[in-house]
Amino acid sequence: MTSRIIAGITLSALALLSCNTNTEKNKATANASWSGEVATIIYKNCTPCHRPGESGPFNLMSYSDALKKSKLIRFVTQTKYMPPWPADNTYSHFANERVLTANEIECIKNWVDNGTPRGDSLTEPEAPVFYTGSYFGKPDLSIRLKEAVKIKGNGNDAFLILKYPYQIEKDTVIDFVEFVPAQRKLVHHVNGHLVSYDEKREFNYQSGSNTNTDTKAQLMMVYDSMHIPYTDKLQPHFPTLTPNTVYYLPGYIPPAYPKEVGGYRFKKNGLFLLNNIHYGPSNKDALDSSYINVFFRKSKIERPVTETQMGTFGISKIEPDFVIPPNEVKTFHTQTTLPYNISMLSVNPHMHLIGKSFWAFAIKQNGDTIPLIKINKWDFRWQYYYTFLHPVKLEAGTTIHVYGTFDNTIKNPNNPFHPPQSITHGNGVESMKTTEEMFQFIFTYMPYRPGDENILLERLDENSRR
Ligand code: HEC
Incomplete structure (x- = not known):
């Protein structure tokens, strides 16, 4: 008492x-x-x-x-x-x-x-203790390149394709992947896929070049030179690809979903294909030895997570045509209506330098609005995947609306052109250049199940996972 x-x-x-x-x-x-x-x-x-x-x-x-x-x-x-x-x-x-x-x-x-x-x-509280080399503690697997990536000191942005091959004893399941940049001042962002090989086929993915800068060439030729496709001439030529398993931006924390949600199959033989690693301009030649940490999960996959994108390269059209004339502030819109009930897990608004604001919400068939995300002052440097506290239920027939405003005036300190020039999206890989624009709303989801609203997606162990 x-x-x-x-x-x-x-x-x-x-x-x-x-x-x-x-x-x-x-x-x-x-x-x-x-x-x-x-x-x-x-x-x-x-x-x-x-x-x-x-x-x-x-x-x-x-x-x-x-x-x-x-x-x-x-x-x-x-x-x-x-x-x-x-x-x-x-x-x-x-x-x-x-x-x-x-x-x-x-x-x-x-x-x-x-x-x-x-x-x-x-x-006085003690400073938190962090595992060195990872935000999350000791990884189950770290994948490094045999040779560091050479970055030319020519003062230009560099957009590279890299491959990180690995081999483990047996197929397993992974929870999430962490990209650890070595040249932190130069690595702007990373987007990558997991490529899985079928044991019964022939391949030599460990050989070939690890880096390719020639992204303007036919992508299939680039992949051939990197020894990514199967070599037995059978169809399909290209091994299975899991989208967006690797993602990096300064400060980004990969979501750790509860064990019934997400996870990826991880085959014995495979590689991570960073089909876009963006290095900022450097005036000195530099070497980068960034690496990938993989965290396994003990349980099997129950509810795989899917990702889709609206706007640039996505499932929905941008209105009006995506051209931002010089000296104008212009707003664009894109929308899509859901064919079945989903549980939305995370959202990733994406624009480049002249983005000004971003707004996404959903309207139900009965007219009710569900707020998704609002960014009043766009900042090119901080483009997170935002994970909701709980999955957001969006019913069939609900329409997702996205608005993006771009400021192509001289008043925008981030405008890459002086005087301002007409800016639009580019063609394919090249359009990742910051001087071109994108208007994208990426979201991850799974088919809805009753009770999803109660799943907690917050990472309670943020700084001391293991
Ligand atoms: C997500 C990572 C991240 C977090 C969290 C973060 N910072 Fe920073 N901070 C940075 C980076 C990167 C820079 C350098 C780039 C810049 O200035 O934007 C920076 C710059 C700064 C600067 C220098 C600004 C200048 O103009 O020189 C200060 C001061 C600072 N941070 C304080 C803080 C404080 C205080 C907090 C917590 C309340 C915090 N930061 C949280 C990443 C972070």
Whole structure:
């Protein structure tokens, strides 16, 4: 009994100090200290990127790290520049949202304004521990290239095709894949597929070139030179391909679905085909030894996840024609009506440099609107796959609407052309160039089953998976 009372007292005392509490809010935030409030906020929301080997330009791993940057930290949290999270969290919610509450922002401000007090060192939270080389802990398999990729220091963007062959003892199932960039400052984004070979066929996928830059040539010829197709001349020529298993952007966290959802078959022999790795311009020759971590799952696949895309290269047409004339701000629309009930799991809005805003929602047959995602200020650098907290049920007959606005005026600091020029999408692989545009809404889903609304997709073990 006594201990319960003591526990109760301690808890309410903590609640008074916490920056998340609404009671006594002003009092609590006014006295914010590092050990009381600020360390917890920083370690949860900043340290995942601001640590050695990650994308953040400096570390936020200790009190002294934070002290050195305290004024900048106050500034970037006041302006909501950090943590980077372009989706409007007053419109829809996602799993593992990295958004500070107004109270947390206030805490940081008061802490800096009051001279960055350290607080009680006895109660100071310890910095989170991360496994080196992976965001998620020890992978079951790491796939590396035999030779590093050569990036030419010619000041141009480079769009390469890479293959990462592997061989394991027996077929298995994978949970998710993590791409670990080595040249973090140069790797802009990565899109890749899993290619699986049939044991009974002939192939020599371990040989051939690992890199191909000649993406303008016929893709089949490129794949031949990389030794990707079967060599026995039988049909089909090309092995089975699983779409978008590898995805990378700075700060991107691959979703870890509950065990009944998702997963991919992983054959004994196969490769990851990064059919688009985009390196930003470099003025010096550089070598990149990025690698791929694979995490197995013990259970079998019950409910495979499918991906589809609307807009550019997708199932739905862009209206009007996708041309953005110089000196214009122009909005485009695309829509599709669902033939059967689905559970939508995640969404990935995609535009390039002159994107301005993005909005997707669904309208049911009875006229009700289901909000999906709204990005009020598009930022080319932070294009996440946003996973919903729970699968979103969309019934047959529901129409998904997507609006994208592009700013091709001189007022847009990201406009690649001065003076502005007419911009449209390119042809195939080349259209990934940032000076050309795309308007895409990619989403993952599975056929709906009753109860899907209750599945929790949030990653509870974000920083310490294993
Ligand atoms: C998803 C990864 C990620 C997270 C999370 C993140 N940052 Fe950053 N941060 C970056 C990257 C990358 C840069 C450098 C590029 C840029 O400035 O946009 C950066 C830059 C900064 C800068 C320098 C800005 C400048 O103009 O010099 C500060 C300060 C900063 N972050 C603070 C924070 C704080 C405080 C948090 C948590 C509240 C945080 N960051 C969370 C990735 C992240």
